Amino acid sequence: xxxxxxxxxxxxxxxxxxxxxxxxxxxxxxxxxxxxxxxxxxxxxxxxxxxxxxxxxxxxxxxxxxxxxxxxxxxxxxxxxxxxxxxxxxxxxxxxxxxxxxxxxxxxxxxxxxxxxxxxxxxxxxxxxxxxxxxxxxxxxxxxxxxxxxxxxxxxxxxxxxxxxxxxxxxxxxxxxxxxxxxxxxxxxxxxxxxxxxxxxxxxxxxxxxxxxxxxxxxxxxxxxxxxxxxxxxxxxxxxxxxxxxxxxxxxxxxxxxxxxxxxxxxxxxxxxxxxxxxxxxxxxxxxxxxxxxxxxxxxxxxxxxxxxxxxxxxxxxxxxxxxxxxxxxxxxxxxxxxxxxxxxxxxxxxxxxxxxxxxxxxxxxxxxxxxxxxxxxxxxxxxxxxxxxxxxxxxxxxxxxxxxxxxxxxxxxxxxxxxxxxxxxxxxxxxxxxxxxxxxxxxxxxxxxxxxxxxxxxxxxxxxxxxxxxxxxxxxxxxxxxxxxxxxxxxxxxxxxxxxxxxxxxxxxxxxxxxxxxxxxxxxxxxxxxxxxxxxxxxxxxxxxxxxxxxxxxxxxxxxxxxxxxxxxxxxxxxxxxxxxxxxxxxxxxxxxxxxxxxxxxxxxxxxxxxxxxxxxxxxxxxxxxxxxxxxxxxxxxxxxxxxxxxxxxxxxxxxxxxxxxxxxxxxxxxxxxxxxxxxxxxxxxxxxxxxxxxxxxxxxxxxxxxxxxxxxxxxxxxxxxxxxxxxxxxxxxxxxxxx
Numbered sequence: 001x002x003x004x005x006x007x008x009x010x011x012x013x014x015x016x017x018x019x020x021x022x023x024x025x026x027x028x029x030x031x032x033x034x035x036x037x038x039x040x041x042x043x044x045x046x047x048x049x050x051x052x053x054x055x056x057x058x059x060x061x062x063x064x065x066x067x068x069x070x071x072x073x074x075x076x077x078x079x080x081x082x083x084x085x086x087x088x089x090x091x092x093x094x095x096x097x098x099x100x101x102x103x104x105x106x107x108x109x110x111x112x113x114x115x116x117x118x119x120x121x122x123x124x125x126x127x128x129x130x131x132x133x134x135x136x137x138x139x140x141x142x143x144x145x146x147x148x149x150x151x152x153x154x155x156x157x158x159x160x161x162x163x164x165x166x167x168x169x170x171x172x173x174x175x176x177x178x179x180x181x182x183x184x185x186x187x188x189x190x191x192x193x194x195x196x197x198x199x200x201x202x203x204x205x206x207x208x209x210x211x212x213x214x215x216x217x218x219x220x221x222x223x224x225x226x227x228x229x230x231x232x233x234x235x236x237x238x239x240x241x242x243x244x245x246x247x248x249x250x251x252x253x254x255x256x257x258x259x260x261x262x263x264x265x266x267x268x269x270x271x272x273x274x275x276x277x278x279x280x281x282x283x284x285x286x287x288x289x290x291x292x293x294x295x296x297x298x299x300x301x302x303x304x305x306x307x308x309x310x311x312x313x314x315x316x317x318x319x320x321x322x323x324x325x326x327x328x329x330x331x332x333x334x335x336x337x338x339x340x341x342x343x344x345x346x347x348x349x350x351x352x353x354x355x356x357x358x359x360x361x362x363x364x365x366x367x368x369x370x371x372x373x374x375x376x377x378x379x380x381x382x383x384x385x386x387x388x389x390x391x392x393x394x395x396x397x398x399x400x401x402x403x404x405x406x407x408x409x410x411x412x413x414x415x416x417x418x419x420x421x422x423x424x425x426x427x428x429x430x431x432x433x434x435x436x437x438x439x440x441x442x443x444x445x446x447x448x449x450x451x452x453x454x455x456x457x458x459x460x461x462x463x464x465x466x467x468x469x470x471x472x473x474x475x476x477x478x479x480x481x482x483x484x485x486x487x488x489x490x491x492x493x494x495x496x497x498x499x500x501x502x503x504x505x506x507x508x509x510x511x512x513x514x515x516x517x518x519x520x521x522x523x524x525x526x527x528x529x530x531x532x533x534x535x536x537x538x539x540x541x542x543x544x545x546x547x548x549x550x551x552x553x554x555x556x557x558x559x560x561x562x563x564x565x566x567x568x569x570x571x572x573x574x575x576x577x578x579x580x581x582x583x584x585x586x587x588x589x590x591x592x593x594x595x596x597x598x599x600x601x602x603x604x605x606x607x608x609x610x611x612x613x614x615x616x617x618x619x620x621x622x623x624x625x626x627x628x629x630x631x632x633x634x635x636x637x638x639x640x641x642x643x644x645x646x647x648x649x650x651x652x653x654x655x656x657x658x659x660x661x662x663x664x665x666x667x668x669x670x671x672x673x674x675x676x677x678x679x680x681x682x683x684x685x686x687x688x689x690x691x692x693x694x695x696x697x698x699x700x701x702x703x704x705x706x707x708x709x710x711x712x713x714x715x716x717x718x719x720x721x722x723x724x725x726x727x728x729x730x731x732x733x734x735x736x737x738x739x740x741x
Contacts, residue, residue, distance in 0.1 A: 055084030063101025111633035198231035209235035301731035303451035312457030345490035359492025362505040389669035423453035439464035443473025484732035562672040563661035581660035593630035609659035675699035679707035
């Protein structure tokens, strides 16, 4: 039986007289996993009609009988509804209730069809059979031993989760987190929550320090308890790292920690120093690091120096090349004549150990890479190509005609294998040259792993656009490497003639130079639909994606058009536009399966995006795919990521969001035929030049901006680049000074 407490006034008496309502939950129309807030339809006991009930009903399933206490009210939009303040839950006691309860998706392996067969076989004894005589499930048509075992396991798991729900609910914590906790700790869940509540913030996706702190406080932990203060300091530094910093100064960290903990600096400082003394944190002068980031910064600097100074040169053959002859050979074998700057970049990559090529769209980065590959083949030398994301790797493969892999695949990442990356210094890659594209997306941790696997004597070519947004993860690797002047750099600035006809490329460079983009009536690929009002702008976005662009240009609304937004919230934010675009492009239909999870409905055909790294299944933050299959019996969803199918259990759906609209940050490394981007003054907090530049350069064939020239001008003028706390450039300078290079 589940309960939650009724609010009281200071005298301990109920503040408002409450009314009672009993009935059976018919369906859940909305449920927020994080808060437990639910909108449900209920059939009152002894009645044949439905009523709407709203409130915190975490853990309630379709088919369950509930006793509610609360108040009737009239919502101006949704009408009469019962606002729940207190409830108890009972297992269903009717045949129809059992059918709906078991078929609601709460048990993997039991969908509506299987639920109907089980209830038809055992009637009102159904739950007793599952609980006490599970071997009898074989009596049900279509249930073999494997499925019977799966049902029993899922039932036991559901009971455990219910226990955790009740425990968390008693401490006023959202019970939507119970499944995640159980998935992490299993039968030890309640013991861990009781004894080490702050572990939840480290171990369980979706539980931050504030939630763990709420549990700890309800368990009686004092505000100034050392365990609480240390957990808060660690969380404060992790939060700063989530913003892209590799470290924080002591004062930055203490300021953040005192705000989070609502504690004084005098209380926090000793615990900070204690964490440093225990090596939980590492201090370098005034800089305080989480250990992985200090080791990564030191590792990148040292490994680059090792590559540059290795006695062996795997591409030594190019030191004696007649470059005039080599470039003449390339001109006869290629469709584009190389510029002097491109020739210099190619020569530099093949004669120097570590080099960088950076430039905007249309400046010939792909031509350089392809030419290098041809020269390597002519000399019998090998190359490995990689990029941070699957889409970027696919694009690199297409432009060079050679297989490219994601960096994780290149390094043979195996999550269950201890060190995880199978390629490292002890088991290096085998290549004469490693080429990495889209390096602006590579964070300090991944770069460190990549350099660990580079074989002695090989060359490394890093290609990217330094003016794009920096990596989502900590560090600013490409910008730091260029700023250090420790690595030779070629900056490509000339736009090729064939690219000059594209307003996308011309305007991208204008934006990058602080100039307003050009909007011309005769443009074929760059448009502005002027609109100041947010509601009308959202209507424009919907009409452009669903009707205007497909009708005029022939693009497929489902495959070719991507909406990119500066922000997540608001009328023209990612969340609201996703809801409207899903309804327009992939509405409910007979025979089209769907599964609700929290506030989202995942439907066959939906465009979705992974929002956290899942190393077990090799899908990563920002990967985009399409829902290929929704299995209501197995309670699973299959998503296709660039042709690779990945299965999600219902409890794992919090890793997915809809991707009809995504943030510009999340679009890094991807390209789309068409980009539609709303830009309004209300986005002022996010309107920066590199944000607009990154969004525009995601489009291959068409850009449509919706909004105001004022907002565009705000972005173009704002060249303030958020400073990240990193010491990579300084480390490289120091390392080279020490060696006299």
